[in-house]
Amino acid sequence: xxxxxxxxxATTPLDPEVLDAMMxxxxxxxxxxxxxxxxxGHFARIAVExxxxxxxxxxxxxxxxxxVFTSGAxxxxxxxxxxxxxxxxxxxxxxxxxxxxxxxxxxxxxxxxQKEGVEIRxxxxxxxxxxxxxxxxxxxxxxxILISIQTANSEIGVVQPVNQIGKIAREHNVLLHTxxxxxxxxxxxxxxxxxxxxxxxxxxxxYGPKGVGGLYVRKGVRLVPMIDGGGHERGMxxxxxxxxxxxxxxxxxxxxxxxxxxxxxxxxxxxxxxxLGIAERIDQxxxxxxxxxxxxxxxxxxFAYVEGEALLLACKGFALSTxxxxxxxxxxxxxxxxxxxxxxxxxHSSIRFGLGKSNNEDQIELLLHKLETSVKRLREMSxxxxxxxxxxxxxxxxxxxxx
Amino acid sequence: MDVWExxxxxxxxxxxxxxxxxxVDNANGxxxxxxxxxxxxxxxxxxxxxxxxxxxxxxxxxxxxxIATSSMVTEMVKGKNIDTALEISNKGVxxxxxxxxxxxxxxxxxxxxxxxxxxxxxxxxxxPGRPEKSAHELDNHKGNVDETVHTAE
Numbered sequence: 338x339x340x341x342x343x344x345x346x347a348t349t350p351l352d353p354e355v356l357d358a359m360m361x362x363x364x365x366x367x368x369x370x371x372x373x374x375x376x377x378g379h380f381a382r383i384a385v386e387x388x389x390x391x392x393x394x395x396x397x398x399x400x401x402x403x404x405v406f407t408s409g410a411x412x413x414x415x416x417x418x419x420x421x422x423x424x425x426x427x428x429x430x431x432x433x434x435x436x437x438x439x440x441x442x443x444x445x446x447x448x449x450x451q452k453e454g455v456e457i458r459x460x461x462x463x464x465x466x467x468x469x470x471x472x473x474x475x476x477x478x479x480x481x482i483l484i485s486i487q488t489a490n491s492e493i494g495v496v497q498p499v500n501q502i503g504k505i506a507r508e509h510n511v512l513l514h515t516x517x518x519x520x521x522x523x524x525x526x527x528x529x530x531x532x533x534x535x536x537x538x539x540x541x542x543x544y545g546p547k548g549v550g551g552l553y554v555r556k557g558v559r560l561v562p563m564i565d566g567g568g569h570e571r572g573m574x575x576x577x578x579x580x581x582x583x584x585x586x587x588x589x590x591x592x593x594x595x596x597x598x599x600x601x602x603x604x605x606x607x608x609x610x611x612x613l614g615i616a617e618r619i620d621q622x623x624x625x626x627x628x629x630x631x632x633x634x635x636x637x638x639x640f641a642y643v644e645g646e647a648l649l650l651a652c653k654g655f656a657l658s659t660x661x662x663x664x665x666x667x668x669x670x671x672x673x674x675x676x677x678x679x680x681x682x683x684x685h686s687s688i689r690f691g692l693g694k695s696n697n698e699d700q701i702e703l704l705l706h707k708l709e710t711s712v713k714r715l716r717e718m719s720x721x722x723x724x725x726x727x728x729x730x731x732x733x734x735x736x737x738x739x740x
Numbered sequence: 741m742d743v744w745e746x747x748x749x750x751x752x753x754x755x756x757x758x759x760x761x762x763x764v765d766n767a768n769g770x771x772x773x774x775x776x777x778x779x780x781x782x783x784x785x786x787x788x789x790x791x792x793x794x795x796x797x798x799x800x801x802x803x804x805x806x807i808a809t810s811s812m813v814t815e816m817v818k819g820k821n822i823d824t825a826l827e828i829s830n831k832g833v834x835x836x837x838x839x840x841x842x843x844x845x846x847x848x849x850x851x852x853x854x855x856x857x858x859x860x861x862x863x864x865x866x867x868p869g870r871p872e873k874s875a876h877e878l879d880n881h882k883g884n885v886d887e888t889v890h891t892a893e
Binding site for chain 1: 752
């Protein structure tokens with residue numbers, strides 16, 4: 338089946354250049370970088386250190402030694418939050434300041450730390466998903482040990498003012514962590530410029546392999562490891578290194594840096610073509626998230642009166658995702674859309690478009706055509722659309738027989 | 741969950757080519773169930789003559805499974821006596837569709853509820869002293885369908 342993939346926030350395909358770089362380490366170059374008695378280990382060590390440099394260059398770190406390899410961004414997020422909390426264990430009643438639209442790897446880690454007595458404070462966000470900087474400042478006090486704020490959101494693509502938050506963190510002498518998984522390769526990320534102390538990286542979100550990621554840990558920042566073992570990665574993450582994965586991650590980082598400007602401008606054009614097309618051809622399609630401060634590859638639209646999963650079924654041939662409960666096992670609609678105040682029925686009607694390298698103008702045109710005809714067809718059978726045409730406000734309507 | 745793997749051909753057929761979409765012109769029973777906040781709303785209108793459901797149409801806001809079960813229930817009730825129609829369960833609708841994925845089973849409850857609500861609404865319209873409602877009156881979203889009936893009693 339020729340599926341047109343537009344779900345690049347979930348994962349990205351492996352770049353062929355990345356696979357080529359990895360191949361020797363999946364076959365002949367199988368050495369363990371910890372082996373220092375023969376050249377097999379030496380070659381593996383050189384490959385791993387090259388990858389560390391490629392990552393440091395991508396994020397503007399001052400030294401490759403500041404990169405700790407992990408199994409992915411979820412582990413990196415866990416290590417950042419739990420590692421810092423444990424390093425500050427002498428502090429009584431510590432708190433972490435974050436926002437409600439973080440990835441679950443942050444929110445669930447925070448929830449788990451709450452049980453250990455860490456207070457989690459959520460700074461306000463506005464209806465576009467942008468953090469309220471004044472409220473953010475108010476949430477920080479002498480007991481704040483860490484700020485964790487994503488660089489960009491995976492659902493609505495909103496890009497946070499990390500630079501300003503970095504300044505606030507410095508002023509208050511608080512460490513700053515950012516999950517930059519969605520931002521890397523799409524917008525410029527720089528840890529030195531933005532005063533970032535910890536930054537989470539994922540391989541498979543930037544055309545690298547799955548099962549590998551990293552955490553940038555600024556020199557001088559102390560954290561307690563979660564995994565003990567052979568003292569790998571300067572003692573911060575034990576376990577034999579995933580050499581092929583790490584080599585792939587490094588190559589992906591190199592390509593992300595090399596292609597950043599060209600690819601992000603190309604994606605911006607495609608994204609705007611899609612957004613304009615939707616606005617022109619489909620009435621009552623509402624953009625979720627910020628109109629301008631968003632990732633070049635992200636759009637999230639609510640197609641009022643049409644349920645998201647039904648619309649995805651109609652857009653067969655395209656890989657997309659929805660904020661509707663109907664595709665989640667929990668039967669809950671998107672917590673991100675809820676947090677920015679999108680009404681429930683519109684959350685159920687929301688579709689996320691995550692563009693990437695393989696997408697082009699012809700595909701956008703095809704998608705626009707499918708969306709236009711499918712929304713029209715589904716609205717014709719929607720009782721909500723009839724009600725809206727009669728001027729009834731769905732949000733205030735008293736529903737009989739609710740279940 | 742993977743809807744693509746789990747929807748039967750019959751479900752996809754009823755989703756892609758739904759039967760009986762719309763509102764019955766001279767309906768004398770209507771059921772509106774669900775809630776947009778929960779992601780599904782179904783409106784079922786029926787025309788009953790001599791205790792037989794002679795026509796049934798639906799309008800549904802919901803996922804593929806909700807649309808398919810709505811379509812199937814309209815097919816199943818047509819030509820049935822209202823008492824026999826009341827015996828149609830969500831399980832029966834699901835079976836007629838060749839089954840639904842586990843997480844979608846609640847969608848079939850919507851169809852059963854809408855059917856019961858429409859028949860109940862029809863029966864109430866027959867209470868002594870009540871003239872049979874016109875389709876136009878029944879197609880009134882502004883008030884709770886049941887409440888309008890109760891206040892008239």
